Amino acid sequence: MTEIKQNMINVLLVDDHPLVRDGIRARLESEQGIYIAGEAQNGQEALDFARQQLPDVVLMDVSMPVMNGLEATRIFKETWPDLRILILSMHDNREYIMQLIQGGASGYILKDVGSDELIKAIETVHQGGTYFSSGASQSLFRAETVIPPAQPDSGLTPRESTVLKHLAEGQSNKEIARILDISVRTVETHRQNIKQKLNIHTAAGLARYAIENGLID
CATH class of the missing domain: 1.10.10.10 (Winged helix-like DNA-binding domain superfamily/Winged helix DNA-binding domain)
Structure with missing residues (x-):
């Protein structure tokens, strides 16, 4: 098992396709400040890794065998509320994205993004922000989507x-x-x-x- 490194963004890479993991690892390994602390091919393996060594960011696919990304996200957030989950998926369905946000994901990017945007997304969620790639944002906020108005009793100025x-x-x-x-x-x-x-x-x-x-x- 790979060791966690101090003063780096330790990323756990979770995808059931070895070629996808290899490509992402090759790109991120050349980036200063980001370190691939481990890999997993499904949600269960990712949880097992985190129980031994807790990463800073889990970069995870959704459609995987044994345990999918949605189920794993919910367990991650219940067990480690401060852990940052960044979803990397080919699916741009709004309901799909909303379920993952509701499950605790901090960001959602599509697999067609460039490597620079992937790095920006990792850094953003690590810093406590949320990140949605343009394709995911378009699905979330498309005009035909009906969104309820702001609650008048929220008390926000x-x-x-x-x-x-x-x-x-x-x-x-x-x-x-x-x-x-x-x-x-x-x-x-x-x-x-x-x-x-x-x-x-x-x-x-x-x-x-x-x-x-x-x-x-």
């Missing part, structure tokens, strides 16, 4: 709603501070207030709330 929108789009505190021309500390304060008011304490949960309540156009 207009500024907090704006911050939540940016958080749900995967932007970091620093990026939000620059966009809104406020300090990073102010963004962090808004973020904590949002979590307390909504009683939601994960990035994936905040993203799900924003999606379900129409805060993202």
Whole structure:
């Protein structure tokens, strides 16, 4: 079993196709700051690995034998709530994506993305953000999808709603501070207030709330 490395983003790569794993490993191994800590070919193997050595990010396919990515995601988040799950899949079905977000995934990217976007997605979810590739985002937010309006009793201020929108789009505190021309500390304060008011304490949960309540156009 590979050792976890300090000061690196330790990634567990989970896919049932060896050629896919080989290709992703070859690309990520050339990236400073990202380390492939282990590989698994299904969700059960991934969970077994995590029980011995906990990675920072699980980069996982959905359609796999023995245990699929959706079931594994739910168990991962129940067992290790702070673990970051990034789904890498060929499926762009909205209901499919929503189930994984609801299960605790922090991001969803399609297998047609370039390697630079894959790296950006890993870094974003590791930093606590959420990330959706353009294809996944189009499926989530397509015009014909009916999304219920924001709940009037959420208690969020207009500024907090704006911050939540940016958080749900995967932007970091620093990026939000620059966009809104406020300090990073102010963004962090808004973020904590949002979590307390909504009683939601994960990035994936905040993203799900924003999606379900129409805060993202």
